[in-house]
Structure formats: C-alpha cells, structure tokens
Amino acid sequence: MHYVAAFFAGAFLCNCLPHLIAGLQGMPFPTPFAKPHGVGDSSASVNFLWGFFNLLVALYLFSLHPFTLALTPELIAPLAGALSLGLWMSVHFGKVWRDKHAR
DSSP states (O other), rough: OHHHHHHHHHHHHHHHHHHHHHHHHTTEEEEOOOOOTTHHHHHHOHHHHHHHHHHHHHHHHHSOOOOOSSSHHHHHHHHHHHHHHHHHHHHHHHHHHHHHHHO
C-alpha cells in the first residue's frame, strides 16, 4: 500500500503544477469543475485553488510515507506516478488546445 500512496503522491504533485501556473498567470485552464469536465476552461482562481488542493494532497501523502532521494522503490513509485499522469495530461491537453485553436 505504501507504493500506491507514493504513486498517487507523485501524480497529485504533477497535477498541481499546470493548475498553479495557470492560476498564478491569471489564465483560464481546464479543470474537473468546467463543463465539459477536463475540457472547458475554469477561471484562474479556480485553477489556483485546485492546484493548491492537489499540492496539499501530495504533501499529505508524502508525509505519511517519507522517502530519501536515493534510487529506491520509495522514490521510483512517486516518479512513476508523476510520469504517467504527466504523459497522459500532455496528450489530453494537447488535444484540447488543438481543438480550441482549430476553430
């Protein structure tokens, strides 16, 4: 179960970045609260709050299962979570961006 929590800690940490960045730049960006979910844009404030929530979840999960920066399963699990969610997000939001700008 420890590796599952670490995997999701990495995924939440990765997910907080685009939302925090969009929010801090004052830019709209898709969130689960937009219509349609994950495609429509939410305000910068909603993005900042969603990104901050994701950051808090990641930090909470990391606090339950601390790790050291050594190439061990404790580090590989959150890296795998960040890698998998980051790749999925890059493909998904690349399609969303292309669809929005193709019009």
